[in-house]
Amino acid sequence: MKRLDMDVFHSEKEYYEAMFLCVRGFAEHYIRTSVEAAENGLLKRNGGVPVYREEIFSLLKDSNGDDEDLNTWRNRFLAFRECGRRSLRSGSIIAPEYLFYIFGLDDFESFLVLNALVCELDHNMGLLYASLTEKISGRMPTFSLCIRLYSGQASERQRLQQQCVEQWEKLALLFAGLDDIYGVPTTQILEGYFESELKLDYRIMAFLQDMDSIDGALEGIVQYGTAKTAGKELLIHQKAAECLDRIYVRDQDHMAVFLHGEFGAGKKFQAEKFCEKHGRQILFADSSRLPEAPETFRKILKRIMREAILQGNAAVCVYDLEKDREEDKVDHKLTEKVLWGLQSWNGMLFLTSRYRWNLRIQEGSRRIWKISLPETTTEERIVLWKTWLREEEIPEGMDVEFFADKYILSAGCIRTCVDEYRSRLWLEESGPQERWLMEACRSQLDHRLGNDAVRIRAQYTWDDLVLPEPQKKMLKDACDQVIYHHQVYHRWGFEEKLAYGKGLSLLFYGPPGTGKTMGAQVIANVLNLELYKVDMAGVLSKYVGESEKKLGNIFEQAKKSQSILFFDEADVLFGKRTDQKDSNDKYANASTAYLLQKIEEYEGIIILATNLLQNFDNAFLRRFKFIIEFPFTDAVRRREIWEKVFPDHVPKEELDLDYLAEEMKFSGSQIKNVAVAAAFLAAGEQVPVGMKHILTAVKREMAKTGKTLIPKDFGPYYYLMEEE
Numbered sequence: 001m002k003r004l005d006m007d008v009f010h011s012e013k014e015y016y017e018a019m020f021l022c023v024r025g026f027a028e029h030y031i032r033t034s035v036e037a038a039e040n041g042l043l044k045r046n047g048g049v050p051v052y053r054e055e056i057f058s059l060l061k062d063s064n065g066d067d068e069d070l071n072t073w074r075n076r077f078l079a080f081r082e083c084g085r086r087s088l089r090s091g092s093i094i095a096p097e098y099l100f101y102i103f104g105l106d107d108f109e110s111f112l113v114l115n116a117l118v119c120e121l122d123h124n125m126g127l128l129y130a131s132l133t134e135k136i137s138g139r140m141p142t143f144s145l146c147i148r149l150y151s152g153q154a155s156e157r158q159r160l161q162q163q164c165v166e167q168w169e170k171l172a173l174l175f176a177g178l179d180d181i182y183g184v185p186t187t188q189i190l191e192g193y194f195e196s197e198l199k200l201d202y203r204i205m206a207f208l209q210d211m212d213s214i215d216g217a218l219e220g221i222v223q224y225g226t227a228k229t230a231g232k233e234l235l236i237h238q239k240a241a242e243c244l245d246r247i248y249v250r251d252q253d254h255m256a257v258f259l260h261g262e263f264g265a266g267k268k269f270q271a272e273k274f275c276e277k278h279g280r281q282i283l284f285a286d287s288s289r290l291p292e293a294p295e296t297f298r299k300i301l302k303r304i305m306r307e308a309i310l311q312g313n314a315a316v317c318v319y320d321l322e323k324d325r326e327e328d329k330v331d332h333k334l335t336e337k338v339l340w341g342l343q344s345w346n347g348m349l350f351l352t353s354r355y356r357w358n359l360r361i362q363e364g365s366r367r368i369w370k371i372s373l374p375e376t377t378t379e380e381r382i383v384l385w386k387t388w389l390r391e392e393e394i395p396e397g398m399d400v401e402f403f404a405d406k407y408i409l410s411a412g413c414i415r416t417c418v419d420e421y422r423s424r425l426w427l428e429e430s431g432p433q434e435r436w437l438m439e440a441c442r443s444q445l446d447h448r449l450g451n452d453a454v455r456i457r458a459q460y461t462w463d464d465l466v467l468p469e470p471q472k473k474m475l476k477d478a479c480d481q482v483i484y485h486h487q488v489y490h491r492w493g494f495e496e497k498l499a500y501g502k503g504l505s506l507l508f509y510g511p512p513g514t515g516k517t518m519g520a521q522v523i524a525n526v527l528n529l530e531l532y533k534v535d536m537a538g539v540l541s542k543y544v545g546e547s548e549k550k551l552g553n554i555f556e557q558a559k560k561s562q563s564i565l566f567f568d569e570a571d572v573l574f575g576k577r578t579d580q581k582d583s584n585d586k587y588a589n590a591s592t593a594y595l596l597q598k599i600e601e602y603e604g605i606i607i608l609a610t611n612l613l614q615n616f617d618n619a620f621l622r623r624f625k626f627i628i629e630f631p632f633t634d635a636v637r638r639r640e641i642w643e644k645v646f647p648d649h650v651p652k653e654e655l656d657l658d659y660l661a662e663e664m665k666f667s668g669s670q671i672k673n674v675a676v677a678a679a680f681l682a683a684g685e686q687v688p689v690g691m692k693h694i695l696t697a698v699k700r701e702m703a704k705t706g707k708t709l710i711p712k713d714f715g716p717y718y719y720l721m722e723e724e
Helices: 012-034 053-058 070-089 093-101 107-121 123-133 143-150 154-166 169-171 202-209 238-254 269-279 294-310 332-340 378-388 400-406 411-428 434-442 467-485 485-491 516-527 548-562 583-601 637-647 659-661 666-687 693-704 712-721
Strands: 223-225 255-261 282-286 315-319 349-353 367-372 454-456 506-510 532-535 563-566 605-610 626-629
Touching: 012 070, 012 107, 012 123, 012 143, 070 093, 070 107, 093 107, 093 202, 093 516, 107 123, 107 143, 107 154, 107 169, 107 659, 123 332, 143 154, 154 169, 169 269, 202 238, 202 294, 238 255, 238 269, 238 294, 238 367, 255 269, 269 282, 269 315, 269 349, 269 367, 282 294, 282 332, 294 315, 294 332, 294 626, 332 349, 378 400, 378 485, 434 626, 454 516, 467 506, 467 516, 467 532, 467 626, 506 516, 516 532, 516 563, 532 548, 548 563, 637 666, 659 712, 666 693, 693 712
Parallel strands: 255 349, 255 367, 282 315, 315 349, 506 605, 506 626, 532 563, 563 605
Antiparallel strands: 223 282, 454 532
């Protein structure tokens, strides 16, 4: 028995030899004392047919020959356990002892595990236990048998049985088939389980054979924390990291934290960086992959809880709890289910979501700390771009500060942009291109603005826009408010002076066709931003509050997309401040007030266009930073438009542009319509565009307004129209 008298085990082999001796010793003592008390050489089995003692002794042919009392074996077992603990503390890798340590098992609970383990490893011990428990097909011990092996006193056996009841949740993580109990286990509820096979769960067996193994049942749901944060600095949100450290000082390994912030804010990174700092492994559980069925959901969470324990009491991070949002409400149902499923676990827990916490915790539940990761500031984005973009990757002439101020992206999105841009550089084998970086940024803008607005392709430039110079100068000044936004508001400090109104709001007014939409497109093109046109008639609703809801969603999605909002035909809403003659007038005023509020709050670019400035009162006009007139064209500007309207590739004859500019008093959009129609007429004849084609198109354009032209109306070109 010298193997049970060692100070430490020098190898797992020594440990397992001692384990077999101990467990077998308990079994032999139980059998010998039971045989001695047996009648006619028959050994009674618990609730079963008696077995001949010769059959039992045949299984003990390799007996160590000791004939000692139970107390001696108990003391030897305690010495064996103490030797195992000393070995673990000295740095020896002994899987069973490590298992006992991380699950906090006492000597009796360890005895249960060792008996089940011995039967898995030794066929004869399995047969022996089968003969004692009348398990014809099975070869595992039962709770009842292990209790009888461990103690000969009725009072202690009763206490051990009660201990099993109290520790059932923990034991269910170790043994197969014990996790079907709902509610609080009782002796009566568990009576049948005490006589069922005590078999180690396959995951526990796998761990004992290979401590580096992982639970295959969690594949696709759980990712094991890696060293991906090693060497990476926490560039932003240092305050959140400081909060986590303070919570850890208070709650230690039992801390539970709810992290919320936009997509890519770094919620998982914060948790992983914290665990790296404190030498803790972390498991990430994808909430979207958790099963829907309540029973399966509960069992998967139990597996996650067990896996965290097996991985050295790792922290658990259940991330992206986005199912908590249904339409416009956040109810945290999924979060509640997760907390309920992990209620028996008091380990380190992180929960992450895009949405703020509004869940009421029941009294007696564990404390959940809430930490917000706010939207990145311009200064933070500058740091991120300058840190992650290499000097040679920055396009020539690109202003990183302007770029950071224009694209309000989270840290994760910026990291993805840099990776996509870097891949594009490698693939194209070309020099840095600013448009590639912009495309990468736009791909990260997650929005549904297209549900309520129409995207307009911004293809026009300053050269295409024909406006009086003062108006054009105002448009360029408006663009400068975006280009130098960071310099004025952040670097020069005006942000601290203004509580709201830091966005850019413009009102374009003038007759139809004078270039208001083109002006919006030019701004979008110059600033490299997407332009979305909102149909005001489609926004307004006869239902109370519906218009405000639509407007609120438009501004929310515009913020996500960082697009320019262009409200055309704003007269529908701003046409007049009604006197509230009826309920419809009242609700129209409410919608108008709501839009004005949003104009002041919105920090992006918003453009409204109207044909009727006189219907806007001063209270409305004060909200706009720029009010720009788009006047009806005069002859000089009409000629300029005619000069620019035809693309270079269009074949054309000598055109009398002076005549067209002087005599055809068209708006810019009408001139464009005429030019396109004339081009199609010429293409149909396969000839260059000539005056006849243009005048024919003019005649048809005028017909749209109800005016019919006859040949003499075309002056010196009447002869071209006689055939018409």
